[in-house]
Amino acid sequence: MTDQKVAIVTGGGTGIGAACCRALAKEEFRVGIHYRRSAEGAKAVLREIGNGFLIQADLADIEQVETMAGGLKESAGRVDVLVNNAGASINADILTMKAEQFDEQRSLTRGIWFLTKRIIRLYMLRKGTGRIINITSVVGHTGNPGQIPYTMEKAALDAFTKSLARELSGRNILVNSVAPGFIGTAMTEDLPAEVKERILAGIPMGRTGTPEEVADVVAFLATRGSYINGTVIHVNGGLYGG
Secondary structure (H helix, E strand, O other): OOOOOEEEEOOOOOHHHHHHHHHHHHOOOEEEEEEOOOHHHHHHHHHHHOOEEEEEOOOOOHHHHHHHHHHHHHHOOOOOEEEEOOOOOOOOOOOOOOHHHHHHHHHHHHHHHHHHHHHHHHHHHHHOOEEEEEEOOOHHHHOOOOOHHHHHHHHHHHHHHHHHHHHOOOOOEEEEEEEEOOEOOHHHHOOOHHHHHHHHHOOOOOOOEOHHHHHHHHHHHHHOOOOOOOOEEEEOOOOOOO
16 A cells, blocks of 8 residues: 555546646645546646546446445555545526436436445545545525526535534544635636626626636645534635625
């Protein structure tokens, strides 16, 4: 088993996840870059950070999650930090969204729960230490039209954070959420100009955030933040005060 600490970042090939991989590598973690379909992005991040490895799995498939978690014994030997960043947004209003679309969103939440469960049991409890960081969203607190399943998922992950922190009381495993606001990623770049303008008008800082600004908070929680537990930290320029 290596003495170097290991961090796993789900959805690490793009956007906020990629920024988290870079930030954790700078903190001298060996980083496991998980991806589902963004293989080229994940490979590019690995080339950039150097000290890491790739993990491919569909988190909506429990069997793949089990294989992923167990396989880390060979590829990593340990897991000190788990960043649950992977997400998906299926956009439709309540009248037009189909049940199978809703289930697709819900299955990802189930996968996050199961991966966290296995990482805790296989790695963190045995070492008596660990950090779990869930990337959620401002919309889990404000709501957002046309994104009901997504907002439900993000609100659920914040509740998961608070409940899990209590379940793990006394085990030296800290659980926190980081809730980004309007962050400049590929997803937000595709929004219509009028939508961007409306959102920016509600941000006191008057600009979008960067993935690196979110990743800075993740790195802090992964390495320091020793008296922060069961908390949701908002990174949103004042869009929502939390």
